[in-house]
Amino acid sequence: MxxxxxxxxxxxxxxxxxxxxxxxxxxxxxxxxxxxxxxxxxxxxxxxxxxxxxxxxxxxxxxxxxxxxxxxxxxxxxxxxxxxxxxxxxxxxxxxxxxxxxxxxxxxxxxxxxxxxxxxxxxxxxxxxNELPNLTDYQEIPLLTDGEFFLISADSIFDWQPTELYFLLQSGFSGAIMYSNEVAKTNQLNQVLTIYKEQEYSDSQGNKIISKQAILPYFHFANTVLKDVKVGFFKGEARVQTQNYFGADLMKRFNWIFDVKNEKAYIKPSKYLRDKYYENEQ
CATH class of the missing domain: 2.40.70.10 (Acid Proteases)
Structure with a gap:
């Protein structure tokens, strides 16, 4: 031809x-x-x-x-x-x-x-x-903006019950998920999740901070289900975590296209989708 x-x-x-x-x-x-x-x-x-x-x-x-x-x-x-x-x-x-x-x-x-x-x-x-590329194999998801922040929604499965939450995209956080104090307390994550690591330390004012590392059985994002995701949260009020983080370990599992003006993002699985999970850091 x-x-x-x-x-x-x-x-x-x-x-x-x-x-x-x-x-x-x-x-x-x-x-x-x-x-x-x-x-x-x-x-x-x-x-x-x-x-x-x-x-x-x-x-x-x-x-x-x-x-x-x-x-x-x-x-x-x-x-x-x-x-x-x-x-x-x-x-x-x-x-x-x-x-x-x-x-x-x-x-x-x-x-x-x-x-x-x-x-x-x-x-x-x-x-x-300059304009949207070919979006074959990509899935469209809503993208919320709040000042400098991008937020997306996903379902966390706590005690076999799906709970829809908004997550702040946080590429500077190496781990997968960090839950806010409110979510940790409301959903009793200390009881319903399997804790595999606990660390106690003090802040500059001498307040004791307890961080928990746990396993979330299922995490449903768009049309993808991830199993046994490593997540983190804080126990008590000494360390105030106000946002849920969708961290770099989750972000790398997808390729992303952001159309901020129209409040949309497009995702498709990357080669890292089923990689071993990074251990969350505080």
Whole structure:
């Protein structure tokens, strides 16, 4: 079969219109997405992508220096970021915000500037789209936005009863699920789930904090059922966890496309769907 040059040109052009740019990332053993960046054309930093923030931040535990970022009251404006051939201007950095393992800081959704974007765990890349791509094999789910936060709904099976909850997408949390204090108390998770690990420690005020690691028999997200998911929660009120986290260990089990303007996300299972679960960290 022969194709004319004009036909081939049309096909290539249509592909370019949909998939505009890609940004490579490195997935660590802690499920963090690390992007190598050049800051202000001077400093090379490994920044963790944090889906629950818009701007950027440097960690007090960073290994690499970033002398080109000048802070005033722990805020620095008008910075540039370069990733490969892509460059962003007028980036705000906050100072002394903790980040994930193997990172010097974190970067949020400013990279996508209100465009449709995808997280492709199979190819280790972000994709920035001008319009929705081919969604074959993807499932549409509602996406709620609350300021910088993205929230999705899913069913947790507590004592054989499905409970629909909203979860904040939290790519900076290495584990699978963290339940809020309210959910833990209301659903008596300390009694209905199998606890496999308990840790007691004190905060800076000397209050004792008890963290629990447990096994959730079934977790129903969209049309996928996950079994024996490792989850975490806190006992008591000394540590206040106000949100349910849908963490990086769950996020990596799917490839994502986010259409924020229309409050929709699209997911399909990734190659990590049935991987062993990460042990939650506090």
């Amino acid at each position: 022969k194709f004319s040059l004009a036909f081939v040109t049309i096909i290539i052009s249509s592909i370019q219109l949909v998939a505009q740019e890609t940004i490579p990332f490195r997935l660590t053993k802690h499920n963090n997405l690390i992007i190598q960046t050049l800051i202000n054309e001077k400093d090379t930093l490994d920044l963790m992508f944090q889906i629950s923030m818009n701007d950027a931040a440097l960690s007090p535990n960073r290994i690499r220096h970033a002398n080109s970022i000048q802070f005033e009251n722990e805020i620095s404006d008008n910075n540039s970021i370069q990733i490969g051939n892509l460059q962003w201007e007028n980036i705000r950095f906050f100072d002394n915000e903790y980040s994930g393992h193997e990172s010097d800081g974190k970067i949020g959704k400013v990279l996508f500037q209100n465009k449709i974007f995808g997280i492709d765990y199979d190819q280790n890349q972000f994709v920035i789209y």
